[in-house]
Amino acid sequence: MSSINDQATVIVGAGPAGLTAALVLARYRHRVVVVDSPRAPRNDASQGVHGHIGLDGVPPAEIRARAWRELSRYPTVQLREADVDAVRAADEGGFRVELDGGEAVEAATVVLATGVVDVHPTHVEGFAECWGRTVIHCPFCHGEENAGRRWATVSDSADLAALSAVAFRPWSHDTIAICDASTPGVDEARTAARSRGGDVVAGTVRRLHHRQGSLYAVELADGQVLERETLVWTPPQRQQPLVTRAVDELKLTVDDGGFLSVDEARCTNVPGLYAAGDVSARWKQSFTASAAAGATAADAIHAAAVLGAVHG
Structure with a gap:
């Protein structure tokens, strides 16, 4: 034995x-x-x-x-x-x-x-410097440390964008979602989010403006700059x-x-x-x-x- x-x-x-x-x-x-x-x-x-x-x-x-x-x-x-x-x-x-x-x-x-x-988006300037601090993958993991700030979330789904534009209210009263303009249903998602006090912005993130990893703005490929202090991005x-x-x-x-x-x-x-x-x-x-x-x-x-x- x-x-x-x-x-x-x-x-x-x-x-x-x-x-x-x-x-x-x-x-x-x-x-x-x-x-x-x-x-x-x-x-x-x-x-x-x-x-x-x-x-x-x-x-x-x-x-x-x-x-x-x-x-x-x-x-x-x-x-x-x-x-x-x-x-x-x-x-x-x-x-x-x-x-x-x-x-x-x-x-x-x-x-x-x-x-x-x-798999980090290497084409987004500033992502690596903010990762784990003000660019977070999970509100449960890092939301408390970012509470009270202006939030945005990046989504590749219109349905998820409409949901996440308002789902993070326990941590922030100013929340939006960013979704590529070519995503099917993005207009309907924007309408749904706005009806609940959120918003869906159509665009592609190009650059994160930050001070030593502390985010203060998100720049889109079309030049639009969104004043945001926390970005939820699950790569x-x-x-x-x-x-x-x-x-x-x-x-x-x-x-x-x-x-x-x-x-x-x-x-x-x-x-x-x-x-x-x-x-x-x-x-x-x-x-x-x-x-x-x-x-x-x-x-x-x-x-x-x-x-x-x-x-x-």
């Missing part, structure tokens, strides 16, 4: 999903290897995590450092800073996780918790290159947006390969949702290991 402790899990990514999965598995006394890239994480632009009890306002880097210290106390956990080049099925079962530099780690199970890549997202390669090589199932498809246990269509956090969720990307997904994956891994040990 095999021991549960013989079943190593490699967790790729040390965001809220990966770190929570590692902690839960450590509490189950599983062998865990957490591999995280030494490069700046996606949430590096955030000034603080919000909406998670006990951590509200704490910078992501501090949370990661705390978690790293907590995990280092568990003898079954290894923490590695490295880029993962590939996750492949091993000939003898399980997986082979290949790190940069040629090293490889064998694992019975793998959790992909890499997060995703925000498109793509998978990390590692995940894209894994999709091709392991034939992972993805949804229409390219996000990994998982079951209730956060398992992909490949047995033993789990995905948690933003990598498998387009619209549930909060710290809390990602942490919950990581815990769910860890519980499922433990349950599978127990069954395997009993019947092995």
Whole structure:
């Protein structure tokens, strides 16, 4: 009969999903290897995590450092800073996780918790400087810190523009939406928004005027300048290159947006390969949702290991 402790899990990514999965598995006394890239994480632009009890306002880097210290106390956990080049099925079962530099780690199970890549509009001057401060992707995440300001939101859908032109009233009493003039239904959206006290402006954002990341105006391609202090802009997202390669090589199932498809246990269509956090969720990307997904994956891994040990 095999021991549960013989079943190593490699967790790729040390965001809220990966770190929570590692902690839960450590509490189950599983062998865990957490591999995280030494490069700046996606949430590096955030000034603080919000909406998670006990951590509200704490910078992501501090949370990661705390978690790293907590995990280092568990003898079954290894923490590695490295880029993962590939996750492949091993000939003898399980997986082979290949790190940069040629090293490889064998694992019975793998959790992909890499997060995703925000595709920023590189043609918009000032976007990068304002990102995470006064250009925000989520009112829940950063709305409180921008409350009382003049808001605009960028939308590629007329229906969403009409809604978002008034939906952010809990944070601002002066809200508009910006939608490309060629978008079908933009005139009807403007009429609907104005009837509710908002507005839809037809145009394409060209430049953000700011002072050290503090937005004060949005300039459109036609030269129109809108005095706005907060811009809600949710950019498109793509998978990390590692995940894209894994999709091709392991034939992972993805949804229409390219996000990994998982079951209730956060398992992909490949047995033993789990995905948690933003990598498998387009619209549930909060710290809390990602942490919950990581815990769910860890519980499922433990349950599978127990069954395997009993019947092995």
